[in-house]
Every structure is written in C-alpha cells, then in structure tokens.
Amino acid sequence: MRTLEYDIVVVGAGPAGSMTARNAAKGGARVLLIEKRQEIGASLRCAEGVSNAGLEKVGIKPDKRWVSTDVSGAKIVSPGGKVLKIDEKNAGNEVGMVLERHLFDKAVAADAARAGAEIMLKTSAVDVIKEDGIVKGVKAISYGEPITIKAGCVVAADGYESQVARWAGIDTALKTSDITTCFQYRLTNIKHEREFCEFVIGSAAPGGYIWVFPKGDDTANVGIGVLLSKLKKPGEVKMYLDKWIKSDPRFSCGQPLEAIAGAVSVSPPLEKTIADGLVIVGDAARVIDPITGGGIINGLLTGKHAGNVLAKCYQSKDYSEESLQEYEDLWREDLEDKLYRNWMAKEKFLTLSDKTLDSVMETIAEVGVEKVTVYNLLVAIKDRHPELVKEFEDLL
Numbered sequence: 001m002r003t004l005e006y007d008i009v010v011v012g013a014g015p016a017g018s019m020t021a022r023n024a025a026k027g028g029a030r031v032l033l034i035e036k037r038q039e040i041g042a043s044l045r046c047a048e049g050v051s052n053a054g055l056e057k058v059g060i061k062p063d064k065r066w067v068s069t070d071v072s073g074a075k076i077v078s079p080g081g082k083v084l085k086i087d088e089k090n091a092g093n094e095v096g097m098v099l100e101r102h103l104f105d106k107a108v109a110a111d112a113a114r115a116g117a118e119i120m121l122k123t124s125a126v127d128v129i130k131e132d133g134i135v136k137g138v139k140a141i142s143y144g145e146p147i148t149i150k151a152g153c154v155v156a157a158d159g160y161e162s163q164v165a166r167w168a169g170i171d172t173a174l175k176t177s178d179i180t181t182c183f184q185y186r187l188t189n190i191k192h193e194r195e196f197c198e199f200v201i202g203s204a205a206p207g208g209y210i211w212v213f214p215k216g217d218d219t220a221n222v223g224i225g226v227l228l229s230k231l232k233k234p235g236e237v238k239m240y241l242d243k244w245i246k247s248d249p250r251f252s253c254g255q256p257l258e259a260i261a262g263a264v265s266v267s268p269p270l271e272k273t274i275a276d277g278l279v280i281v282g283d284a285a286r287v288i289d290p291i292t293g294g295g296i297i298n299g300l301l302t303g304k305h306a307g308n309v310l311a312k313c314y315q316s317k318d319y320s321e322e323s324l325q326e327y328e329d330l331w332r333e334d335l336e337d338k339l340y341r342n343w344m345a346k347e348k349f350l351t352l353s354d355k356t357l358d359s360v361m362e363t364i365a366e367v368g369v370e371k372v373t374v375y376n377l378l379v380a381i382k383d384r385h386p387e388l389v390k391e392f393e394d395l396l
Contacts, residue, residue: 001147001148002148003147003150004032004147006030006031006149006151007029008021008029008030008031008032008152008155008314009033009034009138010024010033011154011158012284013034013035013040013119014157014159014283015105015108015296015299015300016157016281016306017157017158018033018040018105018111018303019299020155020303021115022108022303022307023311024117024306024314025112026116026311027307027308027314028311030116031117032118032119032149033117033118033120034119034140036122036123036124037122038122039121040109041101041103041105044101044260045182045260045263047213047221047223048213049096049099050096050297054296054300055300057297057301058300058301058303058304059304063107065103067097067100068098068215069098069194069213069214069216071088071098071196071197072087072088072195072196073087073088073195073196074086074198074199075197075198075199076201077199078201078358078360079355079358080358082361084361095197099296124140125158125163126139128164134276135168135277135278136152137150137151137154152313152317152319153277153310154279155281155306155310156278156281156284156285157281157282157303158284160263160286164280165270165278165284168275168278169275170272170273170278174265176229177229178268179266179267180207180208180263181225181228182223182263183237183260183261184259184260185258185259186257187219187245187251187254187257188219190250191251192250192251194214194216197212198211201357202354205224205225206227207227209224209225210223210244222241222254226240227350237261264288264295266343266346268286268343269287269332269335270285273285273327276321277320279310281302281303282299283299285331287301289339290342291342301334305331305334309330360377360381363380363381
C-alpha cells in the first residue's frame with residue numbers, strides 16, 4: 001500500500017476545508033486537500049446565498065466570475081401573506097449575493113493551491129489512523145487504490161455527516177429534530193423580484209421555510225427545508241414544495257433546470273471540535289445556522305481560524321489538543337452565542353401556530369428592527385405582545 005506523508009491532511013474540499021488548507025499552507029505547512037468527488041463544487045445542496053460582510057470578514061473579495069446575482073435584501077413572508085422587507089446589510093449571512101457555488105468552491109480551492117496546498121480528487125477517507133490514541137492520518141481510497149496518508153494533523157471538513165470526526169471518537173449523533181431535509185429546483189420561466197431573496201415561513205414548510213434565491217431575471221433557486229421529525233413518508237418534502245409552487249402564480253409556470261435533495265443539521269455546534277491530531281471545521285463542526293440553515297460564511301470563518309492556528313502548530317511541530325485549543329476558542333468567540341441562541345429559538349418557534357406567526361410578523365413590521373437577529377426580533381415584540389415572548393425569556 002502506498003504511503004504519503006504531509007504535515008496536515010484536510011478531508012473535504014468545500015469552503016471550510018479549502019480555507020483551512022489555504023491558511024495552513026501560507027504558514028509553510030505541507031498540506032494535502034482530498035476530495036471524494038471528481039470535481040470540486042459538484043453535487044452541492046445549497047441555496048447559494050452569502051453576505052458581502054461575511055465574505056469581507058474572511059478576506060474574500062467578490063469576483064464576477066462566481067457571483068450569479070447581487071441582491072438588495074430579503075423578504076420574509078408570513079403564513080397569512082404579511083411581507084417584511086429587510087435591506088442586505090441587516091438581513092444576515094445568507095443575503096447579499098447569490099453565488100455560482102460550483103465556481104466559488106473551485107476558486108477557494110484554487111487559492112489553497114496557489115498558497116502551496118496539494119489537491120487529490122476522487123480520494124475518499126475510509127478511516128483515521130491512530131497511534132496511542134492520537135490521530136496520525138487517514139486511510140483512503142484514491143482512484144480505486146488504497147493509500148495511507150500520514151499527517152501531524154487531520155482536518156475533518158467532510159460535511160455535517162462527518163465520518164472522520166466519528167472515526168476519531170467524537171460524538172456526532174443528531175436528533176431528528178436537529179436535521180432538516182431539503183429539496184430544491186432551479187426554476188426558469190418564473191416571475192420574481194431579482195433584487196430580493198424570499199423566505200416563506202409557517203405550515204407550508206413545517207419546522208423550516210421555503211426559499212427563493214434569484215439566479216437572473218426569470219430563474220431562481222426555489223427550495224424548501226422541513227424538519228425530519230415532521231415528515232411521515234418518503235418524498236414528502238418535495239410534495240410540500242410542489243404544492244407551494246403550484247399555488248403561487250409567479251412560479252406555477254416555471255420549469256426545472258435542476259433538482260437537488262439532501263439534508264443539513266440545524267443543531268447546536270459540537271461540544272468539542274479538537275482532539276490530539278484532529279481539527280473539525282465547517283458543517284462537520286455543526287456551525288450551520290439553526291434558523292436559516294446557512295453555513296457557507298460560518299464554515300469559512302472556522303476554516304480561517306483553523307488554518308491560522310495550524311500554521312502556528314506547524315512551526316512548533318505540536319498538534320496536541322492543548323495547542324489546538326486556540327482554534328476552539330477563536331471560532332466559539334465568533335459564533336457560539338449566536339448559534340446556541342438561534343438553536344433555542346428554532347426549538348421554540350416550532351411550537352408557534354400560523355396565526356401566532358402572523359401576529360409576530362405584524363408586530364415586527366409595526367415596530368421596525370434595525371438589524372434582523374433573533375435577539376432584536378424578540379426585543380421588538382416584547383412590549384406589545386409579552387405573551388408571545390414569554391416562552392423566549394431565556395433568550396433575552
């Protein structure tokens with residue numbers, strides 16, 4: 001069996017993995033980035049929305065080659081049809097531009113390559129290598145050939161289903177109420193406001209929402225997320241979306257160019273994202289926003305911090321959990337409070353009826369909110385409808 005040796009091996013060439021590889025390689029480490037698919041950015045389950053501010057925070061400048069559509073803001077639509085419009089600056093990490101995600105992922109991976117990282121496609125990790133309880137690399141299948149990749153540190157960037165983290169001994173179990181099943185069309189021949197993303201809440205998408213992300217004048221990503229715990233039979237999530245599309249004259253004549261299905265976690269982050277010789281980033285670390293289901297910016301942030309810390313670890317040749325603790329501290333300082341608050345809010349919003357959601361939307365529209373966060377929304381409705389906020393007091 002062929003054996004390769006690197007300082008760091010990153011499993012998964014999504015945004016988080018590629019960002020980690022880029023920053024670690026910039027620090028001088030020999031980095032190998034492996035991707036199970038034959039093409040980086042292929043077969044993605046993503047609405048493709050990001051914010052300008054989020055990209056700026058991770059040091060990525062928008063490039064017209066991978067930006068499909070710039071948007072001015074978002075519309076949130078209540079079950080009764082009440083519309084709340086929010087400008088791009090205040091709408092969160094998923095609003096600002098809609099990506100050509102397959103090109104964006106390639107661009108981030110290309111940056112990693114320019115920084116010195118090596119990339120292997122069609123290479124799937126099948127287990128971790130442990131010596132005296134310390135992660136020392138991965139076993140993989142590359143183009144059908146079994147190989148061993150030894151490394152000072154393994155980075156699990158293999159998505160919310162992360163097998164690498166589980167093989168390393170990290171508890172990655174999820175409740176069905178923390179998994180959202182998704183289905184999305186790319187629809188053309190539709191009529192929509194290309195300047196706005198749209199989110200439809202309520203029983204049309206139990207425990208989730210319907211989204212519209214513009215991809216041009218008459219084309220958009222139109223999808224749905226429904227909590228797995230709310231589904232009773234296979235294919236039901238598609239049925240919910242088809243029903244909504246048929247009911248809306250803007251989309252009922254639309255024709256599909258693409259259909260994708262999958263799932264994302266809407267859980268709290270992992271309790272632990274490091275171990276001796278192991279770092280977990282992006283969706284694998286469960287940093288997907290539990291309210292929006294968006295994870296691109298959060299994944300990039302974890303990758304940025306992981307790569308920078310790993311560059312330091314490379315200099316000292318120390319990949320112990322103690323040395324990696326800085327990564328854990330940095331990403332939690334950036335994201336943890338918001339992720340936990342949004343997860344708790346998700347749990348409580350599940351109990352609200354369509355009628356109550358309409359009341360909440362009406363109140364928010366009346367009061368106004370400068371920046372849309374769970375905290376600000378709850379503060380906005382507290383005075384006028386304290387009965388609606390009673391269940392959310394622990395989030396204020």
